[in-house]
Amino acid sequence: MNTLRHRSALLAVAGTALVLSLTACENGEGVKSTPAGTSSVTAEASDGKGTGTSDPTGSTDSAASKGSTGSTGSKGSAGSAGTTGADGSSGSTGKQASASTPVCTARDVTVTAAKEGGPPYTHLVLTAKNTSGHSCRLTGFPHIQFLESHKQDVPSVAKSKPAAPVVLAAGDPAYALVKLSDGGVDEDNEPVLAFSVMLEGDSTVIVVSAPGSGGVAVDPAKALTGYWTPELRNEADDF
Secondary structure, three states: OHHHHHHHHHHHHHHHHHHHHHHHHHHOHHHHHHHHHHHHHHHHHHHHHHHHHHHHHHHHHHHHHHHHHHHHHHHHHHHHHHHHHHHHHHHHHHHHHHHHOOEOOOOOEEEEEEEEOOOOOOEEEEEEEEOOOOOEEEOOOOEEEOOOOOOOOOOEOHHHOOOOOEEEOOOOEEEEEEEOOOOOOOOOOEEEOEEEEEOOOOOOOEEEEOOOOOOEEEOOOOOEEOOOEOOOOOOOOOO
């Protein structure tokens, strides 16, 4: 009896061990859980390496950003400050200065007339002298009317127009050549003792005395005037 109980007890223990081993095999948690754990660790490690390398590459990115600071090579745009070197355009400020100079009016100048050349006297020279005490700009040409019977202004000669504005300092003169006739005795010529002149931009009439005791002979159909200029020029003022 004792032997039988002892054997049955051993069988029971063995059966329990068998059941436990079979259960462990079915669950597969013991052996399989370990490599699964290691694979997840290696995945984290690879991720970690990714992030780990991202830190140094981040530093290389920062180096690349240094390359972007190399875009401070847009200091070449500071070369556009060289465009501020268009201070050479300050030369244009000289033009602006002349443009800002006030236009001469009848109050600023004294206009006189003199015969030009010798007989027959076919031309006059008008002189406009700045008597204002300040600089002024004389523009265009003199608007001349010789006779009461001819109200239209004497036509201007385009080729006599100066290239630059005529700026008169105090005391400076400007000149305009005026054609009176073709010369000689002509029935169309009329004696003129005085005539009217207006400056461009000013409606004030300036009365100018003709030179000589007998005045000058004017053919209204032939009369012409040049532009105001600092000095008479051989070709531009030949008409």
